[in-house]
Amino acid sequence: MNVPIQTEGRVSDGTLLEVTDLKTHFRTERGLVRAVDGVTFSLERGKSLGVVGESGSGKTVLSRTIMGLLPSTAVLDGSVKFAGQETLGMSPKQMRHLWGREMSMVFQNPMVSLNPLMKVGKQIMEPLDIHLGMDKRNARETALTLLRDVRIPEPEKRLDQFPHELSGGMRQRVMIAIALACGPTLLFADEPTTALDVTVQAQILELIGEQRRDRNMSVILVTHDLGVVAGHTDEIAVMYGGRLVEKAPTKQLFANMKMPYTMSLMRSIPKIEDPSHTRLLTIPGRPPDLVNPPKGCGFAPRCAYARTKCLEERPPLVPTVESDDHVYACWYPVGSPEFEERDVEILSRVGVAGAAS
Amino acid sequence: MNYWLQRLVIAVLLLLAVSMVTFGAMNVLGDPLFNILGPRVGDTSPEGLELIDDAKAEYNLDKPLPVRYALWAGDFVRGDFGVQFSNDGQPPVSNLIKERLPRSAVLLVMAQLFATAIAIPWSLWSASKANSGVDKVSTFSTFLIIALPNFALAVVLKYLFAIKFGIFPLTYTADDPALSRLFQLVLPALTIALPAAAVYQRLLRTDLITTLQEDFILMARSKGVSRRNVLFKHALRPSLFSFVTVFGINTGALIGGALIVETIFRVPGLGSTIVEAVLREDFPVVLAIVMIITAAFVAVNIVVDILYSLIDPRVRR
Amino acid sequence: MTDFGGAAAELHEFDEDASPDAEVLTKSLGWTFWICIGWLIVIVLAAILAPWLPLKDPGKTQINPDLGAPPYSPSGSFWFGTDQNSRDVFSRTIFGARVSLVVGFVAIASGMLIGGSLGMIAGYFRGKADKVISFVFVVLLSFPSLVLAILITSLLNRNLTTVAGILGFLAIAPIGRLARATTIQFAEREFVLAARTLGAKHPRIIIRELLPNVIIPMGALALLGMAIAIVAEGGLAFLSLSVEKEETWGKLIQLGSGTRDLQKAPWISMGPILVLFMTVLALNYAGDKLRAYFDVREISL
Numbered sequence: 001m002n003v004p005i006q007t008e009g010r011v012s013d014g015t016l017l018e019v020t021d022l023k024t025h026f027r028t029e030r031g032l033v034r035a036v037d038g039v040t041f042s043l044e045r046g047k048s049l050g051v052v053g054e055s056g057s058g059k060t061v062l063s064r065t066i067m068g069l070l071p072s073t074a075v076l077d078g079s080v081k082f083a084g085q086e087t088l089g090m091s092p093k094q095m096r097h098l099w100g101r102e103m104s105m106v107f108q109n110p111m112v113s114l115n116p117l118m119k120v121g122k123q124i125m126e127p128l129d130i131h132l133g134m135d136k137r138n139a140r141e142t143a144l145t146l147l148r149d150v151r152i153p154e155p156e157k158r159l160d161q162f163p164h165e166l167s168g169g170m171r172q173r174v175m176i177a178i179a180l181a182c183g184p185t186l187l188f189a190d191e192p193t194t195a196l197d198v199t200v201q202a203q204i205l206e207l208i209g210e211q212r213r214d215r216n217m218s219v220i221l222v223t224h225d226l227g228v229v230a231g232h233t234d235e236i237a238v239m240y241g242g243r244l245v246e247k248a249p250t251k252q253l254f255a256n257m258k259m260p261y262t263m264s265l266m267r268s269i270p271k272i273e274d275p276s277h278t279r280l281l282t283i284p285g286r287p288p289d290l291v292n293p294p295k296g297c298g299f300a301p302r303c304a305y306a307r308t309k310c311l312e313e314r315p316p317l318v319p320t321v322e323s324d325d326h327v328y329a330c331w332y333p334v335g336s337p338e339f340e341e342r343d344v345e346i347l348s349r350v351g352v353a354g355a356a357s
Numbered sequence: 358m359n360y361w362l363q364r365l366v367i368a369v370l371l372l373l374a375v376s377m378v379t380f381g382a383m384n385v386l387g388d389p390l391f392n393i394l395g396p397r398v399g400d401t402s403p404e405g406l407e408l409i410d411d412a413k414a415e416y417n418l419d420k421p422l423p424v425r426y427a428l429w430a431g432d433f434v435r436g437d438f439g440v441q442f443s444n445d446g447q448p449p450v451s452n453l454i455k456e457r458l459p460r461s462a463v464l465l466v467m468a469q470l471f472a473t474a475i476a477i478p479w480s481l482w483s484a485s486k487a488n489s490g491v492d493k494v495s496t497f498s499t500f501l502i503i504a505l506p507n508f509a510l511a512v513v514l515k516y517l518f519a520i521k522f523g524i525f526p527l528t529y530t531a532d533d534p535a536l537s538r539l540f541q542l543v544l545p546a547l548t549i550a551l552p553a554a555a556v557y558q559r560l561l562r563t564d565l566i567t568t569l570q571e572d573f574i575l576m577a578r579s580k581g582v583s584r585r586n587v588l589f590k591h592a593l594r595p596s597l598f599s600f601v602t603v604f605g606i607n608t609g610a611l612i613g614g615a616l617i618v619e620t621i622f623r624v625p626g627l628g629s630t631i632v633e634a635v636l637r638e639d640f641p642v643v644l645a646i647v648m649i650i651t652a653a654f655v656a657v658n659i660v661v662d663i664l665y666s667l668i669d670p671r672v673r674r
Numbered sequence: 675m676t677d678f679g680g681a682a683a684e685l686h687e688f689d690e691d692a693s694p695d696a697e698v699l700t701k702s703l704g705w706t707f708w709i710c711i712g713w714l715i716v717i718v719l720a721a722i723l724a725p726w727l728p729l730k731d732p733g734k735t736q737i738n739p740d741l742g743a744p745p746y747s748p749s750g751s752f753w754f755g756t757d758q759n760s761r762d763v764f765s766r767t768i769f770g771a772r773v774s775l776v777v778g779f780v781a782i783a784s785g786m787l788i789g790g791s792l793g794m795i796a797g798y799f800r801g802k803a804d805k806v807i808s809f810v811f812v813v814l815l816s817f818p819s820l821v822l823a824i825l826i827t828s829l830l831n832r833n834l835t836t837v838a839g840i841l842g843f844l845a846i847a848p849i850g851r852l853a854r855a856t857t858i859q860f861a862e863r864e865f866v867l868a869a870r871t872l873g874a875k876h877p878r879i880i881i882r883e884l885l886p887n888v889i890i891p892m893g894a895l896a897l898l899g900m901a902i903a904i905v906a907e908g909g910l911a912f913l914s915l916s917v918e919k920e921e922t923w924g925k926l927i928q929l930g931s932g933t934r935d936l937q938k939a940p941w942i943s944m945g946p947i948l949v950l951f952m953t954v955l956a957l958n959y960a961g962d963k964l965r966a967y968f969d970v971r972e973i974s975l
Binding site: 503 | 812813819824825826828829901905908909912913914915924927928930931933936937940943944947950951954955958959962
């Protein structure tokens with residue numbers, strides 16, 4: 001488990017990333033799309049954050065906004081401080097010095113995210129050349145080491161192969177190798193396992209976790225699958241309709257989830273202990289309109305536990321009684337009397353099927 | 358291997374078919390005797406008739422059409438292209454070919470080179486500025502260039518650059534040194550190249566814009582690759598496929614266009630030769646050049662296939 | 675500035691109209707289309723009505739002593755100037771339109787008739803008929819078409835019929851190929867299968883089910899085809915291989931393209947070049963817009 005390069009980040013400990021009231025809006029013909037509408041969180045060096053939500057929740061836009069990889073039609077607001085430096089207003093030219101070096105990204109589908117006509121080795125060596133000015137021999141050595149780090153069999157052979165000659169899992173490892181090449185302090189993993197077999201998924205997540213520990217690297221793991229973040233993150237942020245609706249250290253979230261949306265997400269995961277033919281709970285309805293967001297809670301129209309207040313007033317993000325680190329936005333969270341009341345009604349209607357956990 | 362063999366067979370069949378059509382057309386619709394003997398065909402005196410008989414025997418004109426074809430084909434395949442009907446002394450056709458083919462080849466190569474050299478930077482530029490004001494102007498101008506017929510373009514270019522601004526010479530002189538001959542070919546080559554460049558540019562631009570939407574481009578950017586290198590090193594190569602195909606197919610089309618351009622700029626190449634030969638009904642010349650052009654066309658298609666497999670490693674066998 | 679990478683894909687999630695080439699995807703013909711149609715109508719009308727329009731005699735030498743020695747440059751009385759024989763270029767251009775347009779139209783029309791039918795037969799029946807017809811198409815397409823045109827026009831009497839006929843003949847293969855491809859596309863669709871199961875016989879299916887669908891893409895390409903035919907005729911005229919008697923645009927341009935003429939009186943060819951260019955441009959543009967409107971895939975002619 002070599003750690004060939006590690007940047008001496010300006011921050012070796014403590015807060016690496018501070019996101020304050022981040023807003024990303026897109027100007028389109030239909031109007032202003034509020035993809036990300038006021039998200040605040042911070043991330044320490046070496047820690048991992050899972051960002052969970054459905055498609056359209058803004059989670060991918062969030063990660064791309066922080067990276068700075070958005071089209072110029074995006075309207076940005078708020079603040080993103082990376083290693084103490086404000087990056088939100090930076091031009092692509094300036095950001096380029098960070099990309100691949102201090103922060104990098106692993107994309108969802110490695111088949112389309114790797115250049116199909118370029119040898120794997122060359123793609124790994126590219127950032128080494130750009131940022132570290134390595135000559136070819138050194139770069140090749142480093143690329144080999146990286147491939148070993150990500151546990152690809154026969155790394156010498158792989159360097160001269162093309163992406164289509166590798167399996168899905170191997171390609172994703174290559175992507176990780178590329179992302180790690182210059183020793184970044186922040187790694188974004190955008191649905192890194194969605195396009196892979198289940199067996200390979202776990203390996204990839206393990207790999208990311210391992211590299212994180214070895215390199216003291218922060219990781220932001222974006223996914224729609226709560227199961228993915230369950231064992232591999234320190235903290236989880238749940239997004240809905242462009243906003244944070246719940247955020248907590250992972251264990252606390254699973255032990256004590258407050259927002260009914262989070263609960264629905266939990267219940268949509270099939271579990272191995274469930275009896276066979278347990279009906280999977282799906283969340284009915286569609287994500288909210290991001291051009292004209294509702295004035296109340298975004299999830300209310302689809303929430304089985306919603307009441308009038310939910311539709312009229314937006315609940316603020318508040319900490320739980322038990323812990324300051326756990327915040328949520330809900331008027332009638334899990335465990336509250338109103339919630340219990342409704343829950344009983346529902347259970348009596350639906351029966352026990354699907355109400356697992 | 359089976360695939361390449363098939364292609365070869367089809368190519369040969371094609372050449373056969375083309376030669377038959379041409380041979381048939383010339384002999385059925387035209388009058389070979391007239392071309393050999395000129396007005397003497399009408400000579401009904403005993404000497405005249407003897408002359409006609411001799412001519413018939415010498416050129417096998419007394420035999421039926423299929424036989425004549427077979428004879429010609431046999432000779433042709435052995436490299437004997439026959440003699441020129443209409444030139445004094447009737448020199449062998451192959452002399453003519455040897456003299457003129459290189460010129461046409463050079464012209465075509467220059468044209469395609471110019472076209473590519475113009476199209477690639479242009480398309481890269483307009484892809485990076487897609488849908489902006491200047492890009493729209495550029496797209497419109499490609500439209501204008503393509504719409505203008507090549508003979509009209511030739512006249513316009515000749516007027517502007519040879520006459521008004523006097524940059525290029527007006528004629529082609531076969532005895533001039535090689536370099537100045539190349540220079541003399543620039544204007545004709547440009548005439549052929551400009552519309553081709555416009556077509557290539559449109560294609561490349563579209564493909565580049567599509568490629569630039571791909572995820573691996575974003576990935577490259579996220580590695581810190583500069584905009585310029587993203588274009589050249591990552592976006593260009595995957596966008597070349599349609600271009601290569603059209604490039605190949607276009608070579609055939611350009612051969613046709615070269616005929617007119619050679620005639621206008623009075624370049625003594627294969628194109629202007631065949632035009633003359635057709636007008637003078639000089640069959641062997643026509644047949645020889647038609648076969649050469651068709652063979653070239655077929656060969657180009659095969660080369661395109663090979664190029665394809667080189668660009669895209671996924672296609673390699 | 676365009677935005678690289680999958681970033682634009684996010685935009686797609688929110689707004690389907692935000693595509694890179696929005697101009698091509700708009701489903702309306704636009705005012706520029708109608709301007710082209712307008713020009714085409716003007717030129718066609720001018721050509722048809724030419725003998726009755728107040729134009730100077732295209733064949734007669736016109737001398738205007740006030741302007742000095744011919745050829746005259748463009749002026750109030752001679753809009754396009756006069757040529758070496760002091761004939762009015764403008765009226766010659768209008769009269770030239772008659773032949774050029776007719777040749778173009780007849781060529782494409784006959785090409786569509788014959789090529790379209792052959793293509794549909796090949797595409798519908800497949801099998802042996804398809805193999806034969808396709809091979810014929812391939813052979814015709816392998817011929818550098820200009821060579822074939824030159825070949826045949828040199829051997830026949832060069833009048834309107836033959837020239838239009840040759841060009842029509844050359845149009846058969848590309849049009850036929852398109853018709854075949856379109857037919858194949860549609861023949862596999864359910865409504866054809868449905869018609870067959872209902873017991874409809876082949877001719878009925880071809881005419882009632884396939885033809886309407888095949889005509890649309892072919893019609894959209896008719897304008898483009900006409901442009902190509904007119905240009906082809908021009909090329910032939912340049913080689914002195916077009917119609918012998920009447921004037922065509924190509925002939926007019928060729929007559930004015932000699933070095934001396936270009937030096938002294940460039941307007942002799944520039945006038946016809948301008949009109950030819952605008953007509954071909956209008957045909958190309960309108961044809962292209964129609965093609966995009968009906969969403970015909972690019973099957974190159």
